[in-house]
Amino acid sequence: MDSVITHVVAALAVVIAAAHAAGAVARRLGQPPVVGQLFAGIALGPSLLGLLPGGLHERLFPEQIQPILTSLAQVALIFFLFAVGYELDLGLLRHRKAVASVSVSGFALPMLLGAGIVLLLPEGFAEVNGGRPVDATFVLYMAVALSITAVPVLAGIIRDQGLAGTRPGTIAMASAGVIDALSWPVLAVVLVGGAHGSTREWAAKAALLVLYVAVMLFAVRPLLGRWMSRPAGRPAQRVPLAVTLALASAWATNALGLHVIFGALLAGVVMPRLPDGSPDARLLGPLRDAGGLLLPVFFAISGTTVVLGGLHASDLALLAVICAAAVVGKVAAGALSARGARQPWRDSLLIGVLLNTRGLTELIVLEVGLRAGVIGPRLYALLVVMALVTTAATGPLIKLLGRPAGPPSAPRDGGPATGKVPEVRTGPGLDPVPAGGAEPPPAP
Template sequence: MANTHMAAEAVKAATGSVLIALAVILAAAYIFATLARRIRQPAVIGEIIAGLALGPSLLGLLPGNPTEALFPAHILPYLNVLSQLGLVLFMFGVGYQLDISHLRGVGRQVTAVSLSSVVLPFALGMGLAVLLFPSLDTPGMKVHDLLSFSLFLGVAMSITAFPVLARIITERGMHRNRLGTMSLACAAVQDLLAWCVLAVIVATVNASGGWPLARMAIEAAAFALGLNYVVRPALTWLFAPERRWAGAPVIHATLVIGLLLCAWGTEEIGLHAVFGAFAFGAAVPRRQIDATAPEVPERIEQSSLLLLPTFFTVTGLSVNLAGLGTEGLVMVLAVVTVACVGKFAGAAGAARLTGATGRDSVVLGILLNTRGLTELVILNVGLSLGVLDSRLFTAMVVMAVITTVMTGPLLQHVYPRAAQLPSVKHGENGSRSTSAALSLEKGTHERA
């Protein structure tokens, strides 16, 4: 009985601390997001900076270390769970909104841009790893293998922040036009490739032999086939408009249960949970849901927006800008330069070579250089694996913020809102309206 009473008191104390921490996180995220909008930055930039500001980089520098008081060690596991829940809910919304029908006729470009904007930054990242490896704090790392470190840094340079990019594109009204959809498709392909390579690195670090890798590939293939040939037809039947009993409550419960199970499934396979949620969102039959309960996916996505700031704060607790020093600043400069050159040159160059207009190529380069949320996920994986030391982790987080902050001003200069492509509208037969004449496909096939 005494142990039960002590456990109950501990849970009560943790609950109170978590509630206070969440209140502070959400208040800071709201304030910084509002400030970000006023300087024409996406709200997510403010939320990321708010998370960093609540950590040792700013709040922790004040007398009494308020960061440690607000976020004691015993509540961090609870905050981690909430942050992961926010990620999977948001990634479901991203997958649900991705309309691949706009990509007809530009598959070659998607493939070329995706591969080029992964291979080039990956190669540059591996080269930078060779230069940085001697200066790392190897005693504080679990992995002291140059190859593992080089592969990981290559992956970290290759990533595009798919969720953050989706929010930027949505806030700018680009999510319904060909260029915005193509950017999301390229980012999805890139992130999938990067996560596959990361899975290989994780398996190499944590397991021995080739069987774990083979098993992961088999399970991932089975998961994808099951979604496409079992889950999607079942949901299409269940959500059909003639099923009067399948109203909003049934659809809401089914979608939430499905995305959580799929997120768990990919986590068990060895991939990140966000890919399961995204894949489930992409597999959901949109036509049936839009006809029956279009408000349900919006509710799910809105729930995620309340939890994502928790993830940014959890990451910010591991970042200490004050501890960078001169050598750390050099790391930041090197990392930012390699990241921008590799991503922009890879994406814009491939788009131009495959027939995109000059402006569209530049826009793709700018958009795919966006990092942030997915980059932070990758970096947290590297930190937990012991592939990164704390100083390089901080430098990489700074790079993620800088490359994301750059996107808005550069995009506004090259592709102002007044010049953005009109939304592609579909009639009942699924055909595109005449507004699609200004799509990327026109720029590809009717160049002067």
């Protein structure tokens, strides 16, 4: 046990230092930190570190510490998804008809293209996926994988590019929230539908999942609201309560045959907010910080699974098809639907480009599919490369299109114009940023 603890401590030190250094380099290059952090994870895996003499990869990440690192990665995902669920706010949808149009198109068209390329090239996907069946579960999973937009990474890009508070930035952020809210339930259906066993067993598991969601929404949420509104309740007690809720809910969905992320996301959704409808920063901050600190472990685990040396030359053609479908689905859907809602062409293209950001959320979906056995290592590697390419392309494409001039104008879609510009929340590890890209004042 002493030897295992020594290896875990050393591995954590290397992983966290390498990931944050690579993230800082990526930010200097105008890229989201997640791009550099994932590259660091791949570099620490067999694709680079494993090629060096001396067995450095095996010595740094021996097999006996893999379960411990995987468990830490899952805890990081639980905290991260809880924060995402707690911050999920679709309030902008009621003010902007453009958001409804962009959301539906940005979700449906990429799903259709994802399913379409599988149905057009079933032999190619079966070969790259290790002979796994190209069935309805796989087709629906690929559709979801191409429909994802990474809300936290997108918020960081909007802040860094000075798009906070602009119409394209606001519409893209609200639409991305709706798209992800639609994608998670579909992914849950994929996992439940892909479970082995009889139809009766599948129906029982689906019924238990529906019952669990109902209990969380209509029983747990009111009880939490009463507890948090007690006069004697102290704010310091809310963080342990939130952590307990997130972990317990993650355990429940995992016991139902789903991934822990679904329970964590649902726990964040049912957690009561402040009376004004905003998340409690005293509760959210510690969970975001803890998740952000441990997420490099998830990147290391993801990078270890990516074996670029195992790819074949023929896989590059399929990678090009996947990337083309992913980019066209998001950019075309966002641009055409925004233009149909009477947005200017440049703003419409900018919305489509922003929706093409996949980042960390895509990696979570891929990790879920890999662990569930829906996809194999080769296809997983291709989809990780697709996530990197689409995320890294967002910044340069924004600069190519140019930043919209001026502050948000009165809505063209009939929604009420307001002088209040919404805050952009940037997810775990990043501070909320006021509209206009201005940094918050330093703490005293």
